Amino acid sequence: MNEEVNKYLNGLKKWKTELTKLREIILECGLKEEFKWMHPCYTENEKNIVLIHEFKDYCAILFHKGVLLKDPENILVQQTENVQSARQIRFTDLPEIEELKPTIKEYIEEAIGIEKSGKKIEKKKTSDFNTPKELEQKFEENPDFKKAFKNLTAGRQRGYLLHFDKPKQSKTKTSRIEKNMERIMDGYGLNDCVCGLSNRMPNCDGSHKQLEKTE
Known part of the structure; x- marks a missing residue:
């Protein structure tokens, strides 16, 4: 063992x-x-x-x-x-x-x-995922944001694309994008730890809540 x-x-x-x-x-x-x-x-x-x-x-x-x-x-x-x-x-x-x-x-x-x-899995490429028009608009408004998004790993990009495209209403999609812009600019994925306390790095395990309680 x-x-x-x-x-x-x-x-x-x-x-x-x-x-x-x-x-x-x-x-x-x-x-x-x-x-x-x-x-x-x-x-x-x-x-x-x-x-x-x-x-x-x-x-x-x-x-x-x-x-x-x-x-x-x-x-x-x-x-x-x-x-x-x-x-x-x-x-x-x-x-x-x-x-x-x-x-x-x-x-x-x-x-x-x-x-x-030896069987292989045919995985979808990032380009196969839909990019919401609301995200495209943010890219046009902020080239630095677009560059930061493209610099993310393929898996992180796919995670955001799924998250942003899931709501039916355009305003909800825009809200999700705006809420995560800072994370993306800092190079973090949707579920990445940003507080440094997680025991599941790089994934978030909710440890940031400890900081919120002390603020």
Whole structure:
């Protein structure tokens, strides 16, 4: 077992029992245990298959190529609209994990088979996402803002495009754009930490609320 994973699990205040069980199930499938992106990650021939992670309201096993799984039980979850390939199975208690153990193993075995087959995921390019006319207008009004947006990583750009284009009303789209202009100018993504307190860097975990309470 990976020592870094041991430290990670021992340091958890919540979901320790559930993630330890998921770890046990995954290792029974013969995968190699590593520690990547600050979470336990399990690989086959150096290829990422699954990882386990925890959130406030649930813990989960994440399949890196989950979109290719058949999902006969209809239990896979797309974490956000911007996630194209990965899918989660979410849990809220230990009995739920124990009940789904055979299914979890079946999904893991299928995921291993998909990786061995060399099957690839055709991901949408940033240019395939719709750019709202309200954003185009802001680009025209502020070339520096357009440059800052284009300098973001492709994933961050896609996240903003989905977020800005989701509302039906134009004024709501404009409001969302204006609310995030400063973040974009500073080079941050929609879900990036800007306070520096997050334990999930670069993602925000809500730690900024501690600052708001003291202001």
